Amino acid sequence: xxxxxxxxxxxxxxxxxxxxxxxxxxxxxxxxxxxxxxxxxxxxxxxxxxxxxxxxxxxxxxxxxxxxxxxxxxxxxxxxxxxxxxxxxxxxxxxxxxxxxxxxxxxxxxxxxxxxxxxxxxxxxxxxxxxxxxxxxxxxxxxxxxxxxxxxxxxxxxxxxxxxxxxxxxxxxxxxxxxxxxxxxxxxxxxxxxxxxxxxxxxxxxxxxxxxxxxxxxxxxxxxxxxxxxxxxxxxxxxxxxxxx
Amino acid sequence: xxxxxxxxxxxxxxxxxxxxxxxxxxxxxxxxxxxxxxxxxxxxxxxxxxxxxxxxxxxxxxxxxxxxxxxxxxxxxxxxxxxxxxxxxxxxxxxxxxxxxxxxxxxxxxxxxxxxxxxxxxxxxxxxxxxxxxxxxxxxxxxxxxxxxxxxxxxxxxxxxxxxxxxxxxxxxxxxxxxxxxxxxxxxxxxxxxxxxxxxxxxxxxxxxxxxxxxxxxxxxxxxxxxxxxxxxxxxxxxxxxxxxxxxxxxxxxxxxxxxxxxxxxxxxxx
Numbered sequence: 351x352x353x354x355x356x357x358x359x360x361x362x363x364x365x366x367x368x369x370x371x372x373x374x375x376x377x378x379x380x381x382x383x384x385x386x387x388x389x390x391x392x393x394x395x396x397x398x399x400x401x402x403x404x405x406x407x408x409x410x411x412x413x414x415x416x417x418x419x420x421x422x423x424x425x426x427x428x429x430x431x432x433x434x435x436x437x438x439x440x441x442x443x444x445x446x447x448x449x450x451x452x453x454x455x456x457x458x459x460x461x462x463x464x465x466x467x468x469x470x471x472x473x474x475x476x477x478x479x480x481x482x483x484x485x486x487x488x489x490x491x492x493x494x495x496x497x498x499x500x501x502x503x504x505x506x507x508x509x510x511x512x513x514x515x516x517x518x519x520x521x522x523x524x525x526x527x528x529x530x531x532x533x534x535x536x537x538x539x540x541x542x543x544x545x546x547x548x549x550x551x552x553x554x555x556x557x558x559x560x561x562x563x564x565x566x567x568x569x570x571x572x573x574x575x576x577x578x579x580x581x582x583x584x585x586x587x588x589x590x591x592x593x594x595x
Numbered sequence: 596x597x598x599x600x601x602x603x604x605x606x607x608x609x610x611x612x613x614x615x616x617x618x619x620x621x622x623x624x625x626x627x628x629x630x631x632x633x634x635x636x637x638x639x640x641x642x643x644x645x646x647x648x649x650x651x652x653x654x655x656x657x658x659x660x661x662x663x664x665x666x667x668x669x670x671x672x673x674x675x676x677x678x679x680x681x682x683x684x685x686x687x688x689x690x691x692x693x694x695x696x697x698x699x700x701x702x703x704x705x706x707x708x709x710x711x712x713x714x715x716x717x718x719x720x721x722x723x724x725x726x727x728x729x730x731x732x733x734x735x736x737x738x739x740x741x742x743x744x745x746x747x748x749x750x751x752x753x754x755x756x757x758x759x760x761x762x763x764x765x766x767x768x769x770x771x772x773x774x775x776x777x778x779x780x781x782x783x784x785x786x787x788x789x790x791x792x793x794x795x796x797x798x799x800x801x802x803x804x805x806x807x808x809x810x811x812x813x814x815x816x817x818x819x820x821x822x823x824x825x826x827x828x829x830x831x832x833x834x835x836x837x838x839x840x841x842x843x844x845x846x847x848x849x850x851x852x853x854x855x856x857x858x859x860x861x862x863x864x865x866x
Contacts (some may be wrong), residue, residue: 424669426687426688428688430654430686430688431684431688433653433654434653434677435677435706436674436678437705577600594655595655
């Protein structure tokens with residue numbers, strides 16, 4: 351976990367390159383669609399509506415490829431070294447999730463800067479910001495652990511890249527990130543409602559934006575995220591040791 | 596083979612077996628390694644050496660049979676086994692983006708060394724492996740020999756009773772190889788460590804190891820001291836003859852493609 355932080359500080363290129371995509375979404379996609387006014391987002395401007403969605407997207411995209419790093423560690427023998435040590439399997443897996451969480455926090459700060467520069471009306475009360483950072487950690491933990499599970503199953507980089515691509519875009523589009531659930535066709539809404547990303551975005555929409563609407567209630571959002579996280583951790587703890595076989 | 600009282604055995608494997616699908620990679624292997632011995636596992640690619648090490652280090656559950664390491668059962672008490680062993684895989688597992696010191700600190704934490712002891716132990720290990728001057732440099736600037744010594748330092752940090760080394764000198768130049776051997780002999784002398792290595796290298800088998808087991812297609816074909824094994828084949832027999840005789844021909848027998856690819860990758864990284 352600390353290891354990841356040290357690396358991030360020593361080589362921030364990754365952070366910078368990851369900031370490019372949200373800039374494109376907010377500056378280009380957001381502004382153009384705001385001109386069209388084709389999507390009804392209530393009293394919020396379209397840009398304000400998608401800002402939490404793009405934040406969640408950047409959390410998703412930065413942690414869903416976490417499994418690549420795990421496969422790399424396996425190829426280097428780091429996984430073997432960790433698993434031959436007495437450190438608890440649960441600590442190893444949880445440590446990975448926390449490390450991903452810190453990346454998520456950094457991503458969040460970057461998005462805040464972009465959104466502020468674009469004059470999106472951001473909630474700046476400390477409590478909201480702390481809750482957003484909590485969401486970012488939890489969301490990153492969920493998707494990184496999910497990614498670790500996929501890595502344990504596919505075990506090679508090539509297969510992982512294929513599956514990673516296959517999963518991320520549908521997860522993003524089948525969520526409330528860039529349009530509200532009530533304009534979706536019924537089947538898509540059902541999928542979106544079982545997509546954990548939807549609950550992350552729902553919580554973020556209320557917490558990030560002044561006047562943003564939290565539909566399910568924070569209790570439900572956090573309960574769903576914590577449950578999903580706990581289940582994923584349990585699965586990951588069982589699968590992680592098979593990486594060294 | 597003489598039986599040795601089991602409380603003096605660091606490693607004891609009985610009918611240890613592992614199958615991958617239809618392939619029996621390790622087939623009823625018996626091993627008895629007393630404390631303080633440097634023991635070599637030899638065999639062609641794919642003979643089952645790495646699979647034996649993975650089972651003894653609790654990374655891979657056996658299909659059948661059992662083994663005790665440091666007096667603990669690998670299946671019933673894997674946690675206790677992990678506490679008393681050190682392991683260096685065939686791959687280069689030290690983290691190039693961290694300094695030597697940071698790599699060691701990570702190991703100290705993994706093995707739960709108390710905070711107060713960490714810095715002393717790390718300094719000792721760095722001294723012992725001759726890396727004190729490079730401790731603050733990034734590992735990616737190290738030579739292959741230095742990385743191997745750092746990995747040994749990581750594996751010995753918690754003073755394990757038993758060290759497992761999978762091809763510890765693969766890809767190293769002769770000088771670096773001899774340094775690794777010297778350090779292993781020192782570890783045995785100073786701490787009484789038991790060392791189990793796998794190797795293809797006949798010189799390593801002969802000069803470093805007290806006793807050897809040669810594996811062929813997952814079975815132990817012979818166990819003995821290097822000199823005994825040689826004289827058993829008649830006067831003037833070399834270790835190469837011994838290997839050819841017991842390992843079913845020289846190393847041409849094909850290892851799995853992935854294994855060869857992995858070995859090449861390790862060698863390339865050692866540059």
